[in-house]
Amino acid sequence: MNVLLSLGFVLTWSSGFIGAKLGAGEASAVTTLMWRFLPLALVLLAVGATAGRRAWRGMTVRVTGRQVVVGLLSQSGYLLTVYYAIQLGVSSGTTALIDGTQPLVAGALAGPLLRSYVTGRQWLGLCLGVAGVLVVTTADAAAVTGVAWWAYLVPFLGMLALVAATFVESRSPTRVEPMTAMTVHCATSAVVFTALALAFGQAAPPAAPSFWLAVAWLVGLSTFGGYGLYWLVLRRRGLTQVNTLMFLMAPVTALWGALMFGEPFGVRTGCGLALGLAAVVVVQRAGRSRRAATRPA
Numbered sequence: 001m002n003v004l005l006s007l008g009f010v011l012t013w014s015s016g017f018i019g020a021k022l023g024a025g026e027a028s029a030v031t032t033l034m035w036r037f038l039p040l041a042l043v044l045l046a047v048g049a050t051a052g053r054r055a056w057r058g059m060t061v062r063v064t065g066r067q068v069v070v071g072l073l074s075q076s077g078y079l080l081t082v083y084y085a086i087q088l089g090v091s092s093g094t095t096a097l098i099d100g101t102q103p104l105v106a107g108a109l110a111g112p113l114l115r116s117y118v119t120g121r122q123w124l125g126l127c128l129g130v131a132g133v134l135v136v137t138t139a140d141a142a143a144v145t146g147v148a149w150w151a152y153l154v155p156f157l158g159m160l161a162l163v164a165a166t167f168v169e170s171r172s173p174t175r176v177e178p179m180t181a182m183t184v185h186c187a188t189s190a191v192v193f194t195a196l197a198l199a200f201g202q203a204a205p206p207a208a209p210s211f212w213l214a215v216a217w218l219v220g221l222s223t224f225g226g227y228g229l230y231w232l233v234l235r236r237r238g239l240t241q242v243n244t245l246m247f248l249m250a251p252v253t254a255l256w257g258a259l260m261f262g263e264p265f266g267v268r269t270g271c272g273l274a275l276g277l278a279a280v281v282v283v284q285r286a287g288r289s290r291r292a293a294t295r296p297a
Contacts, residue, residue, distance in 0.1 A: 002236070002237065005229060005232065005233055005236070006233065006237075006241075006245055008225065008229055009226065009229040009230065009232075009233050009245060010245055010248045010249065010252055011225075011252070012221050012222065012225025012226035012229060013222070013225075013226035013227075013229070013230065013246075013249055014096065014226075014248075014249050014252045014253045014256060015217065015221040015222050015225065015226060015256075016079075016082070016218065016221070016222035016226050017082065017086070017092040017093075017095055017096045017249075017253045017256075017257070018092055018217075018253065018256050018257065018260060019214055019217040019218040019221065019222055020032070020079075020082055020083045020086045020092065020095075020218075021086055021091075021092045021257065021260075021261060022210065022213065022214035022217060023036075023083070023211065023214035023215070023218070024083065024086045024087050025210070026206045026208050026210055026211040026214065027202075027205065027206050027211055028087065028200075028202050029080060029083035029084045029086075029087045030080075030193055030196045030197045030200060030202050031197055031202045031203065031204075031205060031206075032083060032211075032214065032215070032218075033079060033080065033083060033189070033193040033197075034190075034193040034194050034196070034197040034202075034203060035205050035211075035215050036193075036215055036218045036219060036223070037075075037186050037189040037190040037193055038190045038193070038194055039219075040186050040190070040219050040223060041183075041186045041187040041189070041190035042190075044179075044182065044183040044186055044187070045183060045187060047179075047183075048179075048180065048183045056180060058174060058176070059176070059180065063172075063174050063176065064184060066168065066172055066174075067176060067181055067184040067185065068184060068188050069165075069168055070165045070168050070169050070181070070185065071184055071185030071186070071187075071188035071189060072188055072189075072192070073161045073162065073164050073165035073168065074161070074162055074165035074166070074169075074185065074227075075185050075186070075188070075189040075227070076188065076189045076192040076193070077157070077158060077161035077162075077165075078158040078159075078161045078162045078165070079158070079189070080158070080193075081154050081155055081157045081158030081161070082095055082099070082155060082158050084154055085098075085151055085152075085154040085155045085158075088147065088148065088151040088154065089146060089147040089148075089151065090147055090151050090152060090154075090155070091257060091261075091263050092253055092256075092257045092261070092263065093136070093250065093253050093254030093257045093258075093263050093265075093269075094141055094152070095155050095253075096249045096250045096252075096253035096254070097133055097136050097250040097253075097254070098152060098155040098156060098159065099155055099158065099159045099162075099246075099249065099250070100129070100133040100246060100247055100249060100250040102159045102162060102163055102243065102246055121282060122282075124282055125244055125278075125279045125280070125281075125282030126243070126244070126279065127279075128275050128276075128278050128279040128282060129244060129247030129275065129276055129279035129280075130247075131275050132247060132250070132251065132271075132272040132273070132274070132275030132276040132278075132279065133247060133250050133272065133276075134272075135268055135269075135271050135272040135275065136250055136251055136254055136268065136269050136272030136273070138268070139264070139266060139268035139269050139272070143264040166234065166242075169231070169234070170234070175235075178228060178231060178232060181231065182223075182227070182228060185227075186223070230242070233245070244279055244280050245280065247276040247279050247280065248273075248276045248277070248280060250272070250276070251269060251270075251272050251273035251276050252273075254269050254272075254273075255269070255273070
């Protein structure tokens with residue numbers, strides 16, 4: 001089950017970069033994000049209203065406020081930077097590669113903030129993953145021309161927002177039902193992106209069928225799949241396991257982008273994928289060894 005969850009998480013999270021590429025060809029980032037979240041939030045709120053008080057049990061003002069902050073960071077902040085970077089011309093693969101530095105930041109902060117210290121073998125796996133990200137990043141960036149240098153800094157802001165959201169959620173003393181949390185997050189993002197789209201005069205959606213195909217792709221695969229599985233895997237497997245799987249997003253997205261959009265995928269990208277797979281194997285085995293060592297005799 002854990003293997004299937006991990007595989008599903010990698011594929012559906014990677015699909016978000018591809019969906020952003022599809023939407024960027026028809027509309028601005030805020031337009032795409034507004035129509036991704038506005039109908040979805042209305043549906044989720046309607047479902048939550050019919051579910052009764054049980055679904056919202058324990059959702060005090062403080063708990064709801066924390067979930068709003070998590071939604072602002074992990075959805076609004078993270079996705080806006082990803083979409084804007086792709087709109088600026090950064091390829092979907094490169095954007096995913098830059099976001100792939102998240103595990104290093106989260107791993108370094110996990111100890112002092114969460115008292116979840118990373119073992120030596122897990123650090124080895126994290127370093128292998130970073131090496132894979134660097135290999136693929138340099139290969140992909142060298143093949144892309146005509147993009148301003150500062151555009152590559154935009155995804156870093158989104159990476160930091162996602163790291164912050166992960167720590168805010170991990171330090172929460174109250175566990176919120178996944179569907180309830182997703183409803184709050186999506187409603188928050190719908191308000192943010194609708195306000196931005198109206199402020200910039202970009203609320204009207206294009207009539208092209210490909211735009212609505214991108215929206216359906218993003219809602220089905222990226223939101224319910226990638227975003228939902230992110231928090232599920234985080235709760236079941238822990239922060240280090242999630243961070244290791246994040247290393248696979250970059251090469252998987254690069255391969256996906258090459259097949260769908262003709263983005264470059266060469267030998268160096270393949271080497272980066274191999275390093276990412278090695279990182280996952282090392283950390284997974286280290287996690288099992290650690291659990292076995294701490295299990296009561």
